[in-house]
Amino acid sequence: MGSLPGVFLLLLVASVSLPSSPGVDAGKILVFPVDGSHWVNMNLLIQSLHARGHEVTVVRTATSWYVKESAPHYRSITVTLPEAISIEEEDFFVTFLGKMLEIQKEGASLFGFVKFYWEMLPSLSMIHQQASLLGVKMLENKTLMQSLRDTQFDMVLLDPGLPVGVLVAHELKLPTVFNVRWITSGEGHFVVAPSPTSYVPTSGNAVSDKMNFGQRVKNTLHYFFNTIIDKFLVCPHYDRLVERYFGPDVNFYHLLQGADIWLMRVDFVFEFPRPTMPNIVYIGGFQCKPSEPLSSELEEFVQSSGEHGVILMSLGTLVKGLPVEITSEIAAAFAHLPQKVIWRHVGERPNNLGNNTLLVKWMPQNDLLGHPKVKAFVAHGGTNGIYESIFHGVPIVGMPLLFDQFENCLRLEARGAAKVMDVTKLTRQNFLEALQEVIHNPSYRNNMKRLSSLHLDKPMHPLETAIFWIEFVIRHKGAAHLRTESYKMSWYAYYSVDVVCFLIAILLMLTAIVVGSIRFLCLRLCRRRKTKKE
Template identity: 55%
Template sequence: MSTEQNQMKLTLYCSALLVLLITPQFSHGGNILVFPAEGSHWINMDILLQALHSRGHTLTVLRSTKSWYIKEHTSHYKSFTVPVERSINEESISKTVAKVLQFERGAIPLTSFLNNAVGLVGVFFEAHSSVCELVSAVLDDAALTKTLNESKFDLVLTDPCWGGGVIIAKYFNLPLVYNVRWLTPKEAHFAIAPSPLSYIPVTGSGNTDRMTFLQRVKNMILYLVTYIQNDVLAKQIYQPTCAKYLAPDYDFNQIKIDADIWLMRTDFVFDYPRPTMPNVVYIGGFQCKPAKPLPEHLEEFVQSSGEHGVVIMSLGTFINELPDDLANEIAAAFAELPQKVIWRYKGKRPSTLSNNTLVVDWMPQNDLLGHPKVKLFVAHGGTNGVQEAIYHGVPVVGLPLFFDQYDNLLRLQERGAAKILSITTVDKDDNFLKAIQEVLTDPSYRENMQRLSRLHRDQPVEPMDKALFWIEFVMRHKGAAHLKAQSYNMSWFTYHSVDVVLFLTAAVLLVLLTSFMFIRCLFRALCKRKVKRD
């Protein structure tokens, strides 16, 4: 047999072996129904969907006709687009951000705190009401529900910052997996895990896990406000939808914590240590990956920075423009730097913009953070950006505005890897420039962030692999009921053993009362004897 024939035969054997290796993976692929959230939440959900698709799973996404981020047509999932009258969109978000920014710049700390805790209730109500409208549009469509039933899905994957996914899962009687950090609207741990307020800060409090007495008072007040928002307001929004499509006796607050697996988008390199539960899987930074080469024009600009390096700035998907005076102040500060600057900004071109600053509509943030010439990240403090900064070891100057942004940055600042600057003081006394220069010139910031990066990367299993394993685990076993604690089915009265405490208190009081009565009767009897003898 000739050498050429041997090579051909070997090629055929290798091809056959490859087919055998690949076929089981695809033949056992699951069928997943996805009810996602919009904005930056969709960005990390889509990364997870791409990874699931690469493993042979079939993905179906429910989206509305007014969907902002979620594409209707793509190669890694199919979608059903449902007509709705209203939805969370870019315009409404931009208006809210503008109002918050305007308020923050003129607010004192107390009013800022109250605005973040109470003032956004109207926005909260509108957003979640539109989610209920989407759920109704799905479940009122007889043809669509029939198609979804016949699709024989293995599970529902959803982001529970919106409450619609759990109603969909219960309606179709499917196992449920959460890609989660927020649960309408509180941090998800508070819904399922013991959360002592003495050392676990409520998001928005600006506290660390080491609190003074007054900080603990503030923590308790904000917890009560969040409780009212979550367990009263959110329930009022979702409960009618829950009762209509499931049953009147279904309690929304009860079913929303009944997910089989909680893929938690954080870890304890970033977050404070705290109690947790068996069905919580930590996948913080799962969306992070090694940097890819930059587009040619960006690479050329980065290389032109020489030994000074590059500063990058992005304030996230929700903040595309700033007030003119604030944008001018930021541009003027950048002009004073020897570094080159890449700034993602869609607003009016600042009049103080210098030649060292490149303004772009979009930038490959992960790839830039992974570039060796990038020295600093000016960021708003969103979870995705913070995790990418940790992964690549780039220190941060933070400009938080609302929601969890300050608290995310505070975790980095406490570890010496970031400096936080209030948006209200950016344009005062060169604060912005001083903050950037401090982080650039003090090597401890970079050293501390690189230490966090080493800790984050030193794991036996990659966060994405953990996420994929547990999603597939739920599909294989039709759920994960053995990991759910009984606390999920308890009322607060039973959970905190209030009934037991009352019973034991009553029992002790009864014993004490009985003892007192016995002693009293005995004393009277002895006194009567003494009187008779006398």
């Protein structure tokens, strides 16, 4: 019985890859991806859409890191920018990580907080300024835009982390589908769904949904701070384009909020419960699949671990590696374990490396996580690795480094499926203790197995769900009936401030009338009594 869910999921994934059925017309899809690990997710969607018979065109820059110009499952439009977008440069994240680790070492002080944002905000603004130039290059290129119109695309699929595709979709008058978790202001829900800060953790604030008073104050301040950053540092780059090409009657944020379908890379097995909307479709873990056999060399190494098993370690696609003083402490801890270790490591070779540790530049992460001998996964907390671990039921030793990784690791820790380490305070001793706890305490694996069971118990595989809703938008030329128009309301109307003021005014008026009437009657009564006495 234990193998049935895996077989069932394999059949579902295979069904997504079948040619188009007679009831589904092949569509033409324009795609605006974000480079790096985000492209891994988008590329999987594109492959599945291509297998269904859809024609996919991907917009990329000439300096794109992962998005190749030629591929069998899409054609590309390459736009040359004056300078590369920073996130398309691999060294950008290595440099940025170094700065962030230095700041984290100083602790949670006001000075550290200021220094963090002093480093981050200019980089954030620069990335969006560079990305907005892609919109300028495309909208100014009349030949290109006419070619896009003549192609008669059915929809635009985009990652709104860099939302320039929203502007092009508006110019082409096409429905939009977001492949999303992160957006200009942080987590995507905050743009499209009610998000009470009393129990919905704000982007950048690593807390659970059960907050005490102090945490709720901090959460609210984070929300306002994120809003200010978005309004004054990020959106102005796109606001200028909207005013330049569409006039003052069009609002960039309204274009962002007006997407037809939000394919949210979230599963509530992992995410904390929160309000949602009809046009949000949850596809968390859509990239997960049953493991395939390992290469003979890798399988031999894994089997050599005997009864002790194997530990995996990977820091994802965006970071070359940690500073050597940290990796050497990690290596020393690994060397004291009876388990074998497969460590995806690119960069300076760490000191203290044990004979039980295999360094590789790349590893089949999903296939290894699905191997029965794998005991734990040392991970930075990227979304892809998190969901693959949940899918295969492998507990995690979390080492968050950047961005949402702190929040991701906290969510698993809150469910008892992970142990989280502070990289800046990591020593061989505390890291070894964390590894031993996760390996030998059965609660971590049992809790992750429970999450895995919940995650797999779905009527459709998340990838199949994503493809269905993309084709739904193609068939119906949008999904406006699922989209609320509340984002077009003024803030005072949205929060019913005008209604409350109106009702308060009526209440005060009625109170004044009642008090005035009583006072008038009392005065008349007093006068009558006075007259009778006289």
